[in-house]
Amino acid sequence: MKEQATAYTPSTGCIKTNKATIYERVAGKIREIVTLPPPKAPKKEPKKEHIKGGLILTRRVGETIMVGELGEIKIRVMELQPGLVRFQIDAPRDVPVHREEIFKRIQEEKKGES
Secondary structure (H helix, E strand, O other): OOOOEEEEEOOOOEEEEOOOEEEEEEOOEEEEEEEOOOOOOOOOOOOOOOOOOOOOOOOOOOOEEEEOOOOOEEEEEEEEEOOEEEEEEEOOOOOOOOOHHHHHHHHHHHHHHO
């Protein structure tokens, strides 16, 4: 055996080496039982779209973002789930608040009317 053992587990009789090969000791002899493949390269994070000059804030559940000079618009993080964030938005009645897809649909309808 050319590789130097880095860990020996007496209960299983296995020797793990720095070369990702596991050996076992049987009747005083050492034999190879598993050679693991080399580790895969880490996955690259997909590029996230962002608006140039946009402000990026980090908030935890229950924390709030205040918008406007008087803080008339409040955005509170209510719940986090994998791939989902739930907000509570408090805004004056004269300030329309829409999801992006609804906002785009309204804008298209306005273009069609004119």
